Amino acid sequence: MNPNDEVMSGGMFSEDDLIYSYTRAQALADGVLIDLSERARHCGIKYPTACTAGLWALIQAIPKPDRDMREVAEAVRISAVLSALLEAIRAARGTDRVTFRGLGVELWAQCGPGDDGEPVITVMMQGED
Incomplete structure (x- = not known):
């Protein structure tokens, strides 16, 4: 019997064994996720x-005419996304996933x-998943 047979047949690990995990905190620290919590609270989103x-x-792809006021334009774009999210959440009730439109594209939130x-x-x- 080859020593790897047990590993290959699943005998060494069960389906419940955690092999790897990537936390939300790590994703935020790595820049994979961007924290919008403070601005979300200002828009009425509590989580x-x-x-x-x-x-x-x-969000950061600011159209040319607005680039001189990048900070303001970015804040407006974030608020637009979060306001559309809040509207979708209010309309959906009872689900953990919503779809909505923001910045001219289809978005979703989980x-x-x-x-x-x-x-x-x-x-x-x-x-995106």
Whole structure:
């Protein structure tokens, strides 16, 4: 018997064995997720909220006429996304996932457990997981 047979047949590990985990805190620290929690609270969203780096790049893609006021334009774009999210949450009631439109593209958000089991929201562009 080959020593790897047990590993290959699943005898060494069960389906419940954790091989790797990547926490939300790590994703935020790495820039994979961008924390929008403070601005989300100002828009009326009570849970910690983050967006993907892909959506953040879209938020930061300021049209040429607005580039002189980048900070203001970025804040307006973030508020637009979060306001559309809040509207979708209010309309959806009873689900942990909503789809909505923001910045001219289809977006979606998932409410799920954070690193300590607390509810957190992640906002993404369609096609991102």
